[in-house]
Amino acid sequence: MSIDYSEKIPNNVDLAGDRKLQRALESWQPNFLNWWVTMGPAVPTQDVYLRTAVDVGKEGWAQFGHVAMEEYRWGVFLAERGDDRRIAFGEQKGEPVWQQVPGEYRADLQRLIVIQGDTEPASVEQQRRLGETAPSLYDLRNLFQVNVEEGRHLWAMVYLLHAYFGRNGREEAEALLQRNSGDLDSPRILGAFNEETPDWLSFFMFTYFTDRDGKYQLGTLKESAFDPLSRTCEFMLKEEAHHMFVGTTGIDRVITRTCELMREHDTTDIAPHGGIALNVIQKYINFHYSVSLDLFGSEQSTNAANYFTAGLKGRWQEERRRDDHLLTEAGFSIDLVRDGQMTQDEVPALLALNLDLRNEYVKDCQSGLKRWNKILEKHGFDERVYLPHVGFNRHVGLFREHQVTPKGDLISADVWAQKVDDWLPSEADKTHVQSLMRPVYEAGKIAGWIAPPSNGINGKPFDYEYVHLA
Amino acid sequence: MTDAGTTTQAQPSSGAETTPAVDFDREPGSYKHWKLDVDDAAGLAYVRLDIAEDGGIVPGYELKMNSYDLGVDIELYDITQRLRFSHPNVRAVVLTSGKDKNFCAGANIRMLAQSPHSWKVNFCKFTNETRNGIEDATAHSGQTWIAAVNGTAAGGGYEMALACDQILLIDDNSSTVALPEVPLLGVLPGTGGLTRVTDKRRVRKDRADVFATKSEGIRGKQAVEWKLVDEVIPKRTWDETVRERAEAAAAASSRPTGGTGIELPPLQRTESVEGIDYQHVHATFDRDRGLVEITVDGPDGGVPESLERVHELGAQFWPLAMTRELDDLILRLRANELELGTWIIRTRGDVEDALAMERVIETHSKDDWLVNEVRHYFKRVLKRLDVTSRSLIALIAPGSCFAGALLELALACDRQYMLDGTLDEDDSEQGDEAQIMLSESNFGTFPMSNGLSRLGSRFYGPGADGDDHIAKMRQETGRRIQAVEAMEMGLVTDAPDDIDWDDEVRIMLEERASLSPDALTGMEANHRFVGPETMESRIFSRLTAWQNWIFVRPNASGPDGALRKYGTGRKAEFDRRRV
Structure with a gap:
């Protein structure tokens, strides 16, 4: 008896009629479930109030209900598009988009998909133990929601590998489950995805800053001339927005609570009172922002230029931009250090595409800062949080060799060593944050270092029983 | 434009920028440059080079001093083939000149100077193959070629003589043998000379x-002493002595006597924009994808195994008919379809x-x-494919017949893809899957x-490793081998199933088409010829x-290069840096 996968797996890719996918699922799904059980969330649950996408339309895209997580219906969805989509940039601009992988770009496209795909399960692995210290059932539910959707994003990339890249693609899909975050022998591809997410403040920072990098990477792939990739990424962006919401509101609530505690105890030193001091929050911002900037790669990149010219990966909102979409003539201004001075240089725009994307990302990150500063303002405090300089704490790109303060001043390695604990979470900060991480599993209750959310999920109240623990 | 070589852009207008289509059909009545005299009773043939100066295959040069171009060599190739198939009683072949004092001045320099790079390369490859064919006739057909050098043999002229088993030089105090390419032209004696x-x-x-830097060459006793020729013969006894040597060679030949030759009628060929069709071989062009799909049909209803019938069929005998067609197709595609990569x-x-x-081949x-002759001809055509x-x-799908000798076609390929299963679920039954079969002829019949055999090259390994593998393969002869097993045995590159087949093949071909043609040529040539070298492989892999x-290089083909300055009365300007 063959299993009716299209019953189990919501999809809009004609699963039932596609033997290639049938086989993909037969070989891959058991391994995926096995991975989910061993590497997915560690806290045992009966069921979780989850959003499941069963279609791409308004009706189907967000259905809520209590689901046992291992029975979550990971679906395969491609955003709906018109038939006449054209390539928007690069050498083949104006030609119809590709419904098949052109052999010429097989290796590059496969690489892009594998790298994107590798980050999705990685974050599930990084956040595996977080459930054990959830500040509320509401937060626990959000964590699981993020996790299952990262799982679905993995499915989305695996679908592409299976459907379009033949045997080679299947092997790569297999390898996505064999690499594991932090595994010494077989780590995840990108360094930032091999660090455990140690606490909930880090989780919120991760979903705000690092998932936002994911959003921007997806945005460039959404422009791709390879239509199935483009449509897959467009739908993923929809879900990604929720992850960012978890980060944004999570940090909102930490800052709100910090304000309350500062007001209550009339001191900025609220650690003794079970809160997270504003300067520690700033250090966490400094850290997560800077490592996320590293994910954009070198400011100048011939790979990115090649991908653009070939039509594989566009710019953020490529189609809304008003230029020639070829970039063979354009220039781009770039920040760098020369002779010990912070200065600027002009480089070919085609080579600066990573930087172009990073600049968009930085602008987007600012919006959260504004939001959080409003909370501080509302509570009557003059302190403000901010984004550090792009050169701060960088391990990739032009600033890699330099020590830069959050304000953007060049300093020596010695000064850096003396000051680093003022700018990045110190051991003491981490220990303190860690000490606050105590699970609160009672519906309607919340840990003391974070404020409750202003709204629940899907119109449900905060004290709704979002998670039934096993 | 079919050529992107650097030499093309700098060419003077000479009509050679676009490569003309080359045709390889010849028959004795149409020879412009050669005279073939067969003395059946004596078992001798005289092949005389007497070049028609105005008979160049493309316009723009005169074939002076018995110098040759591709057209001359195509006729020579036709002669070598007819001697082997139509003249079984010929046991020695005298290669000589129909012109006084001039044996052959080699490849025409103006032709070389005006030709695009691709033309030069194709020309050299073809002439090399013809020279190798002459040696092959001596070694395997009992047709010993003797060069009767009755005048100066320079460059390609001397190289033609070098392909013969013996070189006799007339001792007239002026005729020399020479390889003047380096001193005069700044290139190499590339047709096997060095x-x-x-x-x-x-x-x-x-x-x-x-010798190779001495433009005037060497004559007389010194030429013998240096082993550049076997013998120098005075003018007055020239004709008799040449004949004596030829008769001696004929007498020593292993070629059976009393045979009746077969005709090699013109090939039946239909050409269109879509491809070339023969009776057993079909080629379809796909210009968008830069490829040609070649299908070789197996025999229709079996091959006669009685010798009488084989001789009666002659050129219609499937192995010979198919080989001739394939040979012609390879030559045409190589010369005329440069972009079908x-x-x-x-x-x-x-x-x-x-x-x-x-x-038939094993038995007879x-x-x-x-x-x-059929065996060695198929061997030579496979070698053409190799270079x-x-x-x-190779695409090995249901309905194919890559077995034994035909499997050599697949083994000659850079990659082999074999379909695991069948493509059409409904109509096929078990047993319809693609199969290949090894036979004795995969183990050295067509080196x-x-x-090495193609299997020997494929599984080339240090000492016993390679030999063991070959020994194991030998035990598998005569058995139908399906895709999965062929994959395990290392006989195919990949064995995609029906679901993957189309995509895997499409992507592989598109990927291939996107790579640099020059890098591919170099890479493929490196991979195809593993292990030991022979004189023949050295000619292709090193000299060529x-x-x-x-x-x-500009020193040869640049505006001031030696090839271009030859005959202008001006000296070449060399970039003196050694690279």
């Missing part, structure tokens, strides 16, 4: 160095029928001259230029490779 002087004639390397090779027919070819190639600068991909490099 290699044969040392490897075949065993000329000491320092003497070879002196990938050749897909398929076969179609019954595996058992295809094997009949080998049974030692005692029947015609069967022997073809195109990506060769490559490196002296160096020559082709020199051809594109």
Whole structure:
């Protein structure tokens, strides 16, 4: 008896009629479930109030209900598009988009998909133990929601590998489950995805800053001339927005609570009172922002230029931009250090595409800062949080060799060593944050270092029983 | 424009910027440059080079001093083939000149100077193959070629003589043998000259160095002493002595006597924009994808195994008919379809029928001259494939007949893809899956230029490793092998199933088409010829490779290069830096 996968797996890719996918699922799904059980969330649950996408339309895209997580219906969805989509940039601009992988770009496209795909399960692995210290059932539910959707994003990339890249693609899909975050022998591809997410403040920072990098990477792939990739990424962006919401509101609530505690105890030193001091929050911002900037790669990149010219990966909102979409003539201004001075240089725009994307990302990150500063303002405090300089704490790109303060001043390695604990979470900060991480599993209750959310999920109240623990 | 070589842009207008289509059909009545005299009773043939100066294959030069171009060599190739198939009683061949005092001045320099790089390369490859064919006739057909050098033999002229088993030089105090390419033209004697002087004639390397830089060449006793020729013969006894030597060679020949030759009628060929069709071989062009799909049909209803019938069929005998067609196709595609960079090779027919070819060859190639010729001809055509600068991909699908000798076509390819299962679920039954079969003829009947069989090259390994593998393969002869097993045995590159097949093949071909053609040519040539070298493989892999490099260098083909300045009365300007 063959299993009716299209019953189990919501999809809009004609699963039932596609033997290639049938086989993909037969070989891959058991391994995926096995991975989910061993590497997915560690806290045992009966069921979780989850959003499941069963279609791409308004009706189907967000259905809520209590689901046992291992029975979550990971679906395969491609955003709906018109038939006449054209390539928007690069050498083949104006030609119809590709419904098949052109052999010429097989290796590059496969690489892009594998790298994107590798980050999705990685974050599930990084956040595996977080459930054990959830500040509320509401937060626990959000964590699981993020996790299952990262799982679905993995499915989305695996679908592409299976459907379009033949045997080679299947092997790569297999390898996505064999690499594991932090595994010494077989780590995840990108360094930032091999660090455990140690606490909930880090989780919120991760979903705000690092998932936002994911959003921007997806945005460039959404422009791709390879239509199935483009449509897959467009739908993923929809879900990604929720992850960012978890980060944004999570940090909102930490800052709100910090304000309350500062007001209550009339001191900025609220650690003794079970809160997270504003300067520690700033250090966490400094850290997560800077490592996320590293994910954009070198400011100048011939790979990115090649991908653009070939039509594989566009710019953020490529189609809304008003230029020639070829970039063979354009220039781009770039920040760098020369002779010990912070200065600027002009480089070919085609080579600066990573930087172009990073600049968009930085602008987007600012919006959260504004939001959080409003909370501080509302509570009557003059302190403000901010984004550090792009050169701060960088391990990739032009600033890699330099020590830069959050304000953007060049300093020596010695000064850096003396000051680093003022700018990045110190051991003491981490220990303190860690000490606050105590699970609160009672519906309607919340840990003391974070404020409750202003709204629940899907119109449900905060004290709704979002998670039934096993 | 079919050529992107660096030499093209700098060419003076001479009509040679676009490569003309080359046709390889010749027959004795149409020869412009050669005279063939056969003395059947004596078992001798005289092949006389008497070049028509105005008979160049493309306009723009005169073939002075018995110098040749591709057209001259195409006729020579036709002669070598007819001698082997139509003249079984010819046991010695005298290669000489129909012109006084001039044996042959080699390849025409103005032709070389005006030709695009691709033309030069193709020309050299073809002439090399013809020279190798002459040696092959001496070695395997009992047709010993003797060069009767009755005037100066320079460059390609001397190289033509070098391909013969003996070189006799007229002793008239003026005729010399020479390799003047380096001193006069700034290129190499690339038609095997450098290699044969040392490897075949065993000329000491320092003497070879002196000889190859001495533009006027060497004559008389010194030429004998240096082993550049076998004998010098005074003018007055020239004709008799040449004949004596030829008769002696004929007497020593192993070629059976009393045979009746077969006709080689013109090939039946239909050409269109879509491709070329023969009776057994079909080629379909796909210009968008830069490839040609070649299908070789197996015999229709089996191959006769009685010798009488084989001789009666002659050129219609499937193995010979198919080989001739394939030969012609390879030559045409190489010369005329430069942008079809990938050749897909398929076969179609019954595996058992295809094997009949080998049974005939295995049983009779030692005692029947015609069967022997067919075997060696197929061997030479496979060698042409080996040195073809195109990506060769075998697609092995249901209905194909890659068995025994035909399996060599797949093994000659750079990659082999075999379908696991069948494509059409509904109509096929078990047993319809693609199959290949090994036979004795995969183990040395059709050696490559490196002296190894294609299997031997494929599984080349240090000592016992390679031998063990081959020994294991030998135990598998005569058995139908399906995709999964073929994959395990290392006989195919990949064995995608029906779901993957189309995509895997499409992507592989598109990927291939996107790579640099030059890098592919170099890479493929490196991979195809593993292990030991022979004189023949050295000619292709070293001499030719160096020559082709020199051809594109400004010192040869730049506006002030030696090739271009030759005959202008001005000296070449060399970039003196050694690279």
